[in-house]
Amino acid sequence: MAMFVHLTSAANAPRIRRSGIRAAGHGQGSVRGVYCFPVLPSYTLTHQWLRELARFGSRGGLVAVHVRLDDTEDVLVGRYTDRAREAQAAESVRRIAGLEDPRGWEVFVPRAIRPREVHRIRTAPQVVGWRYLPDAHGVRPCTCFGCRVRGGYGARRLRERLPHPLDGPPPPxxxxxxxxxxxxxxxxxxxxxxxxxxxxxxxxxxxxxxxxxxxxxxxxxxxxxxxxxxxxxxxxxxxxxxxxxxxxxxxxxxxxxxxxxx
CATH class of the missing domain: 1.25.10 (Leucine-rich Repeat Variant)
Known part of the structure; x- marks a missing residue:
């Protein structure tokens, strides 16, 4: 059985224990499903998406939901910037574990996760992982309309300090x-x-x-x-x-x- 971790708001934990993880409305194209990442020997790599997901808000912080899938389960695997490829669950774990730098990779299960597939739910430190993109620390942030996050902490001051020639800040x-x-x-x-x-x-x-x-x-x-x-x-x-x-x-x-x- 392949083990994965799914990061979600702590407020969802009771529902997940009761009825599993529902398929996301926005998945790969028109396919609904659940995003997760293999459980690797490195705790930091396993929970690398935590700080990035926390930027978009959560109720009570984020928790780690460990999920067991059959080794032959069909999933999609790839880096978030690339097109995901079809693979079996065990193969996706081997592929990511064998990478020199697996940051930014993800596994997409094209269905809901059933309650019996949830192995455990536990709290996770809220300071693990990268933000914006891997190796973003020390890189000048982009303030274009596509990159910026509306309502993010300090977003207005950042746009005023580093105005984008095409994307603002807009005139009154x-x-x-x-x-x-x-x-x-x-x-x-x-x-x-x-x-x-x-x-x-x-x-x-x-x-x-x-x-x-x-x-x-x-x-x-x-x-x-x-x-x-x-x-x-x-x-x-x-x-x-x-x-x-x-x-x-x-x-x-x-x-x-x-x-x-x-």
Missing amino acids: VAVLLARVEAGDPGDPAALRDALHWFGMRRRGPVDRLKRLAAHPDPGVREELVWAVARWSTLGVAELLDGLADDPHPDVREAVEAVRDPE
């Missing part, structure tokens, strides 16, 4: 609205640039921007879709409903992409 809303409302219909390039910055916000003035849904430039209408897609502001759904019937295919495809990312 009043400045962006002045650019949007300058002229009718306005310069398409300036409007797309303003919408690019609006897209980095969590909320925004939907009522002030919805007139751009009728802009003659399809590039502006498409950028409007990407700008409001992640907003929690009321009126976004109705705005996207209207853009879903846009005469230009690029705009319709953008709406479809933001509503069904997988």
